[in-house]
Amino acid sequence: ADGKATLEAIGQYWASLEQAPVRPEVEPGAIDRSMPREAPEHAMAFPEALKLITSLVEPGLVGWQSPRWHAFWPANGGPASLFGDMLSAGYGQQGMLWATSPACTEVEARVVDWLRILLGLPDRFSIDGPGGGVIQDSASSATLLGMLAARERAGEGSVREDGVGGQQWVSYVSDLAHSSFERAAMIAGLGRRSVRKVPTNAQLGLDSNILQQMIQEDRAKGYKPFFIGATIGTTACGSADDLSAIGPIAEKEKLWLHVDAAMNGAAALCPEYRSMHHGVEFADSWCFNPHKWLPVHFDCDVFWVANRNDLISAMSVNPEYLRNDATEEGGVIDYRDWQVPLGRRFRALKLWLTLYTEGADHLRATIRKHISMSQSLAEQLRGLNIDVLEPQTFGLVAFAAQDDIATEQLQRRINRSRKTWLTHAEIQGRRWIRVAVGAWRTEANHMETLYEDISEALKNGE
CATH class of the missing domain: 3.40.640.10 (Type I PLP-dependent aspartate aminotransferase-like (Major domain))
Incomplete structure (x- = not known):
């Protein structure tokens, strides 16, 4: 087995996250259909096996590590954790x-x-x-x-x-x-x-x-x-x-x-x-x-x-x-x-x-950055023709259109490009679109792109 090649494959995947879609365009069962029905009988050289497995799974990976990840909650992971x-x-x-x-x-x-x-x-x-x-x-x-x-x-x-x-x-x-x-x-x-x-x-x-x-x-x-x-x-x-x-x-x-x-x-x-x-x-x-x-x-x-x-x-x-x-x-x-x-x-x-390797001071700085970015997004969204949920808390912003049907349609338009993924929740009987801000790679430019995507989706629905 080749550890260096494996780490290089991970590094290449991480580098691709900046441009890769957050949600893969893959049909249910497509990955399974590309796999043989039985396990291999004879050994394969590790470089060949590594190439085979990365080509198999990467088209079906969801961008949990993407800087444009805003669904559910984040699931982070840095190099030190990987090595741990x-x-x-x-x-x-x-x-x-x-x-x-x-x-x-x-x-x-x-x-x-x-x-x-x-x-x-x-x-x-x-x-x-x-x-x-x-x-x-x-x-x-x-x-x-x-x-x-x-x-x-x-x-x-x-x-x-x-x-x-x-x-x-x-x-x-x-x-x-x-x-x-x-x-x-x-x-x-x-x-x-x-x-x-x-x-x-x-x-x-x-x-x-x-x-x-x-x-x-x-x-x-x-x-x-x-x-x-x-x-x-x-x-x-x-x-x-x-x-x-x-x-x-x-x-x-x-x-x-x-x-x-x-x-x-x-x-x-x-x-x-x-x-x-x-x-x-x-x-x-x-x-x-x-x-x-x-x-x-x-x-x-x-x-x-x-x-x-x-x-x-x-x-x-x-x-x-x-x-x-x-x-x-x-x-x-x-x-x-x-x-x-x-x-x-x-x-x-x-x-x-x-x-x-991160230090408590850097962990705090990143959390403060995420909270600041979520607050800035909430302030920007208040200037659009939508409702922003109050109180806005830490790294989460929720917003909604005038009714549940319009909110669902807005969510679908935002998600259609697959550049990000926004999920929703029901809060006191009303549907709201959630934006979770906590992915470790997210920076201000990614948040600005998200705001532009939301704004454009709103205009397209008018």
């Missing part, structure tokens, strides 16, 4: 236990605590106290784990042995919360309908007054409230739930408070954006995705808990074949008890290399 993943694969560590890879375990525990400090999160989440952090694949897994830990704590340790019983368990999220809360409830055996969606207020955050009322009504019906999922940066519009209003309710009602800050949590690297932390002292768990707004490759979510024993109690099973002296003696972290899978790879290497 290469080291992880090369070292081939399986870090399910401290004993199976002391380096994998201890580097991860310390690196995620560096991030905790950089984000301004409280000491209760520190690995040096009763809490701690762990790398998950995504915020969806973090949400599931938070819900499982909450369920076990609310069941006073009985659920892991006897199941949920006949009670109707209920959790609460805003009506703009991510669908992963519903999936978590489905996987946890509680059912999708157990997730109660609380209406949002004028600031598009969860309405704490309605939340309190819903909890009281559910208790009166004999239901078992156990979990609140708060969001810092909804996918629809980037809005945030007010932890200072929700937290006291969670504490009073003895409900687990999980905070999903998958995208916007990264903004807390900048001290001026840490108002999101008001009330975080009430949180039992908190997560964000470095693979969204930092130059860290997917998959990488960091999930903190205030009391790691709550999580371990929900997840730990200790068969004889995993017993070892280090675990039995205590004093070590066995991350297999902090996640759903047993095995785990050395994800912390890409975080370590990114933090060392």
Whole structure:
């Protein structure tokens, strides 16, 4: 195998992103039809195989790394992160236990605590106290784990042995919360309908007054409230739930408070954006995705808990074949008890290399640049014949035409050229077009081109 040629192929792909369409023009099944029906019987030389695979997949790649990427949320990845993943694969560590890879375990525990400090999160989440952090694949897994830990704590340790019983368990999220809360409830055996969606207020955050009322009504019906999922940066519009209003309710009602800050949590690297932390002292768990707004490759979510024993109690099973002296003696972290899978790879290497080679100051500067660019775009769009959603938050701008049909038609005209990709969301009954600003390669000239594309699409619809 030729590592140099592989890196050159990646470099060529990255260089092509400036001009390449964000969405490939490929029909469903076209890539599959170009592949043989069976695996090769005989070996092929690596240079020939590399040429074959790049020619096969690159026409069907979506421009997640493009500077003109504005759909969903970004999925960034820089050179240091790439090399960190290469080291992880090369070292081939399986870090399910401290004993199976002391380096994998201890580097991860310390690196995620560096991030905790950089984000301004409280000491209760520190690995040096009763809490701690762990790398998950995504915020969806973090949400599931938070819900499982909450369920076990609310069941006073009985659920892991006897199941949920006949009670109707209920959790609460805003009506703009991510669908992963519903999936978590489905996987946890509680059912999708157990997730109660609380209406949002004028600031598009969860309405704490309605939340309190819903909890009281559910208790009166004999239901078992156990979990609140708060969001810092909804996918629809980037809005945030007010932890200072929700937290006291969670504490009073003895409900687990999980905070999903998958995208916007990264903004807390900048001290001026840490108002999101008001009330975080009430949180039992908190997560964000470095693979969204930092130059860290997917998959990488960091999930903190205030009391790691709550999580371990929900997840730990200790068969004889995993017993070892280090675990039995205590004093070590066995991350297999902090996640759903047993095995785990050395994800912390890409975080370590990114933090060392980018530096916190450069990470902050890029986030500030993205926020400034999104604010500038919002101001420009206000001068057009469209509505811009308020409040405009961090790296997301949402806009709409006079009605849903006109908005959908406008979105289709913008996306038709494939030069960018704008997705949409429904917010309080209305369709809005979203612009996510957070791709690591995006600069002011790309934002100006986007504005021109939106303006031109508007004119073409008049």
